[in-house]
Amino acid sequence: MITIYYHKEKQQWFHNNPSASYTWGVQEIELPFTQSISPTQAFLRLKGEKAGPIVGVLTNKAVLEKLNVKQRPLLELLHHTLQEKGGLLALFAEETMSHHFFEGYCFDGAKKQWIKTTLPLPNVIYNRYPGRKSETKKLKSLHKKIKSRHIPLFNSAFFSKWKVYQLFSKHPLLSSHLPKTYRLTPEIDIAKLLQKHSSLYFKPINSSKGAGIFRLSSDKHTIIYQDHTRKEEFSSLQAIDLPRSAYLIQEAIETQPFKDRRYDLRILAHHKDSRYVISGVGIRHSPYHSITTHTLNGGSISPSQDLEDEVDTSFLSSFVNTCGQVLQKSFPLIEEFSLDMAKSVQGHYYLFEVNAKPMIFDETDIQTQGAKHICNIFYKLTKFLD
Incomplete structure (x- = not known):
């Protein structure tokens, strides 16, 4: 492994071995040299003259803006685990990636805070972009960039x-x-499904963490509606304001x-x-x-x-x-x-x-x-x- 050092004013990383030359990043750009060292350092693996890996963690600007306000235990753990064997973790948003470099945030273990830095394009990208809808719209162009530069991307969507x-x-x-699961369409007969299964979960197609889920159950001549905040009885399905699409209907299992x-x-x-x-x-x-x-x-x-x-x-x-x-x-x-x-x-x-x-x-x-x-x-x- 080699040690690299962070230059606060330049917001860049350097090695300090005068007798060696290294490249890093997926495009194998030269790793800059400096004679000075700093307390902020990181460890990289070596494969011949290639140093790395640089791991880009894709997120959005909202997450980056609060990095040093709200703790990110998973990301800090990934940083420490990667550093044990060599490798640099950097969080970034899709807007910060150019043709050869990206602007990211690395964890400074000494100061226990995230620091801004410019790095060559990463060797791999780990997608932790939050939100289904915004991911689909915003990341199409980034996916093209990543593909053209042959950067492995996992958790792509x-x-x-x-x-x-x-x-x-x-x-x-x-x-x-x-x-048993059904796609909610205007044509689907919910009354027949309730006769068949007696209790059904309705789950939004584009949600996570239980958001928007509700349950319908039939009890003799009554339909029971229940979500996270209320439980209510109705005389008929027509009395309930049900969604018409963008939901899956799932048989409730006891x-x-x-x-x-x-x-x-x-x-x-x-x-x-x-x-x-x-x-x-x-x-x-x-x-x-x-x-x-x-x-x-x-x-x-x-x-x-x-x-x-x-x-x-x-x-x-x-x-x-x-x-x-x-x-x-x-x-x-x-x-x-x-x-x-x-x-x-x-x-x-x-x-x-x-x-x-x-x-x-x-x-x-x-x-x-x-x-x-x-x-x-x-x-x-x-x-x-x-």
């Missing part, structure tokens, strides 16, 4: 929930673990409770060698009588030990690998994803959602294992392997 359902429903194993509350398994998965492996399983409990387990809507986290005997690790490991192999055939560069799953009262596992950009897990052990797997993916994609 959010999954289409409907496309994933269609894909998995054709697979002999995965299809048996999916709740899941096994734990201490009288429903729970989900949040499974973090990464690509390792030729398989997809579990980096951790988080448990999320719903509040009493709530429709989701998301912590933003009052859900709570339980230690995995609480349900250790209830979780079939062998089945889940095989299931996760199968999901990854199927996703890999239809989406570019699938290196990580997460699954929302639960077990029915009959003991059958159901998959409710697949996420291309996993949530940030609060459990330290899951974060740590996930960061190790992600950094190994960086080395693999940039060919800076041991």
Whole structure:
């Protein structure tokens, strides 16, 4: 490994070995030399005369503006994990990338703050851009730039929930673990679906973290509407102001409770060698009588030990690998994803959602294992392997 030093006034990085010459970045631009050193330093791997990797983490300006105001534990953990073996993590927004350089923010471990810097184009890009709608509109031109410069991009976009359902429903194993799901259109007969399933979840196609979800249930001559804030009875479907599109309708599965509350398994998965492996399983409990387990809507986290005997690790490991192999055939560069799953009262596992950009897990052990797997993916994609 080599040490590089940060020059505060120039907002650049330099090496200080007078007898060596290095290149860095995907375009192998010369790494500048200086005789002076500074307390802000970083470590890079060497592959011949190439130093790296530079890992660009794609986000938006709003995140960058608050980097030193709001803590970003996952990004700081990735920085530290990458530095242990060599590599520079830099956050950037799509507007800051030019033909040969980009403006980014690196973490200064000594001062424990993010510092602005100019770097050559990265060796790999990890997409953590928030928001489905804005991502689709804003990143088309950036994707062209990245592709033309042969920069590997993983987590290239959010999954289409409907496309994933269609894909998995054709697979002999995965299809048996999916709740029946329908695309909401003006022509669909919701009354017939309620007769068939008795309870349905309505999920916005372009939302995450449980936002916009509501449930309809039929009880004799009454329709019960429930969302995160209210529960109301109606005499008919016509009395409810229902959306006409941009939603999926999912059969409600009666899941096994734990201490009288429903729970989900949040499974973090990464690509390792030729398989997809579990980096951790988080448990999320719903509040009493709530429709989701998301912590933003009052859900709570339980230690995995609480349900250790209830979780079939062998089945889940095989299931996760199968999901990854199927996703890999239809989406570019699938290196990580997460699954929302639960077990029915009959003991059958159901998959409710697949996420291309996993949530940030609060459990330290899951974060740590996930960061190790992600950094190994960086080395693999940039060919800076041991």
